[in-house]
Amino acid sequence: MSSLLSSLSLDATLTMEMLERAAQPIEVLIPDAMMAQVERGHAFVQKILAEGGQPVYGATTGFGPLVDFHGRTAQEDQCDNALQHLTAGQGPDLPLPVVRAAMLIRLRSLSCGLSGISPAAIEALRAALATAFTPAVPTLGSVGASGDLVPLAYVAQSLRGVGDAYVGGERMPAARALAAVGLSSLVFTGRDALSLVNGTSVTSAAGGLAVASLQRSHEVAIALSALLTDLLGAAPAFLLPPLLAAYGHPAVRQVGQGLTSWLEGSVPSGTRSLQEPYSVRCVPQLLGAARSAVDWAGQVVQYDLEGVSDNPLFFADEDLVAHGGNFFGQPTAFAADLLSMVATQLGNLAERQLDLLVDPHRNAGLPPMLTPLAGEHHGVQGVQLAATATVVSMRRHCVPASTQSVPTNLHNQDVIPFGTQAALTALHQAKSLRILHGSLAVALRQAAYLKPGGASAPRCAELVAALADLVTPIAEDRPLDADVRAAADVLDRVVREA
Incomplete structure (x- = not known):
């Protein structure tokens, strides 16, 4: 960590200046209280999915207008279900500072504990920001209405070694880029994939x-x-x-x-x-x-x-799954x-x-x-x-x-x-x-x-x-x-x- 240019803690207010700093490797500190909320939210989602008593958008269902159809049964397969069809972007790659700022914003939103994401996915995003690893994300694809689904799908895919990424300005297969900076490919569970893509983080970053x-x-x-x-x-x-x-x-x-x-x-x-x-x-x-x-x-x-930009949101204290916009x-x-x-x-x-x-x-x-x-x-x-x-x-x-x-x-x-x-x-x-x-x-x-x-x-x-x-x-x-x-x-x- 001694080579990092800067660090920040997510319990501080995220600023425009921090977004600019994220263009370089940055150590993001997640306070114990926030990680406890992440763990609590994840456990709440896992409990709901295990009980099977209520539909949860994107976790038990199809996506978008296919919400009335059943999704895949296995959690890892359902995460794959979320990402593969969204990997359809076009155009030149986004500027790398925009991608890295989006990753920081997404990490901040997910660390509030209302998305049900796993601690492992949080750590993968945090660890990537501490390196020169930057996903290759096409410019065109998001309509900004259901989050930045398509561009953030490329971010999520790269974390599991799919697609391409940059290290030190060099574009290469994501799996090789992860290895080059000492990171392992992430295995998604629960609603990890949807949590990563279902927000306006690219919009907010730019x-x-x-x-x-x-x-x-x-x-x-x-x-x-x-x-x-x-x-x-x-x-x-x-x-x-x-x-x-x-x-x-x-x-x-x-x-x-x-x-x-x-x-x-x-x-x-x-x-x-x-x-x-x-x-x-x-x-x-x-x-x-x-x-x-x-x-x-x-x-x-x-x-x-x-x-917090996501849908649905999970309020463990109220035993509430809230679907909205x-x-x-x-x-x-x-x-x-x-x-x-x-x-x-x-x-x-x-x-x-x-x-x-x-x-x-x-x-x-x-x-x-x-x-x-x-x-x-x-x-x-x-x-x-x-x-x-x-x-x-x-x-x-x-x-x-x-x-x-x-x-x-x-x-x-x-x-x-x-x-x-x-x-x-x-x-x-x-x-x-x-x-x-x-x-x-x-x-x-x-x-x-x-x-x-x-x-x-x-x-x-x-x-x-x-x-x-x-x-x-x-x-x-x-x-x-x-x-x-x-x-x-x-x-x-x-x-x-x-």
């Missing part, structure tokens, strides 16, 4: 990672907007506290305070128009609204992380669609700020495309083209998934939230926004190089210096794709440290 990324990107947008304001020589009159207080939105005031902090010591040129373009002047209002939206979406996902991913579906809209509007802002910066008619005397020798060299012209393509891609993907209900499963699932697709899209949008911010940062670093004296505000000058460590001045044309990605990494680091 949604949580999107929230974490957008929270950072929001702070990055404040920093870049301040640097743009400084380099243009714009007066910060649009940040006056009485002005923003009159708007009535607390988050707008908070963004204004953040921008003011970055711009402390800035020296306006006195040559700008009375009113700046909206991509400067309305930044507090735009980013304030974005902050409110991301905060709300984050709270929704947080409820997911703290809840606690695997229906509508809350995070709505939240994720909002996150996609926020990411896209922040992308629109970054793209317009980049356009302002390269335009010699509006950029306070800087050369066109920020090139010191126009015509012979082209500065950030290619970067802007790629940014335009990126923002249009984001706009095209910004179509709500949460309202795309298509009945399926013999109309057993007759209304569907498609939260998984919503959350994965939100995460994709968040990654695209990072690239747009990296593109804008490369241009701002070049503007600071070309402007005599560079940034005047000390914090803005520090940001330029951090970017300059990895992004050299564009004195002549060169490939800038790696510079954009490096700048995005620098921005993440700067806001983390701040």
Whole structure:
């Protein structure tokens, strides 16, 4: 265990930051009290199955609309029955951080003891997270209405050595991957298989990672907007506290305070128009609204992380088996669609700020495309083209998934939230926004190089210096794709440290 990067205990509140940490091997500590609840829940389910007096969905019955038919008699066969027909996903593999975050969320939900899962299955999931083992899970398959059945089936299959998995980034048969990290194949009993697949953990994972990324990107947008304001020589009159207080939105005031902090010591040129373009002047209002939206979406996902997603649930103290819909991913579906809209509007802002910066008619005397020798060299012209393509891609993907209900499963699932697709899209949008911010940062670093004296505000000058460590001045044309990605990494680091 000494090689593990971090550890966490499941009796603590699961956070977005913990989801990100799970991308690497992580030691998950399950308190004795929680394991006692797992054992009690498992014993309760085994007792019900042994008595045979009542049907239990998925343990004694078929699945979905075949619930009115008997399942297989032997428990291990019934677990196989759950997994094999669900192993039908398509498309490229999910990003490995999403899969590992989903495993952590599933472990948290199952450890509450209401799913009847066996302690052996809990330990298998916990042990896998402590290694570099990551199941290979296809992107397409979940409709997010009965949990993430198809993708989580691949997780469960891999734990018993079926399918493929990754170790250290290398894709290989799951049985070989288990052996490579010193794990044994799991034998499922009871309702282990259904417990693992019958929850919205992939949706919650992608949604949580999107929230974490957008929270950072929001702070990055404040920093870049301040640097743009400084380099243009714009007066910060649009940040006056009485002005923003009159708007009535607390988050707008908070963004204004953040921008003011970055711009402390800035020296306006006195040559700008009375009113700046909206991509400067309305930044507090735009980013304030974005902050409110991301905060709300984050709270929704947080409820997911703290809840139990499965069906049925088993309440041993009440001698109750409760069949219902606690695997229906509508809350995070709505939240994720909002996150996609926020990411896209922040992308629109970054793209317009980049356009302002390269335009010699509006950029306070800087050369066109920020090139010191126009015509012979082209500065950030290619970067802007790629940014335009990126923002249009984001706009095209910004179509709500949460309202795309298509009945399926013999109309057993007759209304569907498609939260998984919503959350994965939100995460994709968040990654695209990072690239747009990296593109804008490369241009701002070049503007600071070309402007005599560079940034005047000390914090803005520090940001330029951090970017300059990895992004050299564009004195002549060169490939800038790696510079954009490096700048995005620098921005993440700067806001983390701040």
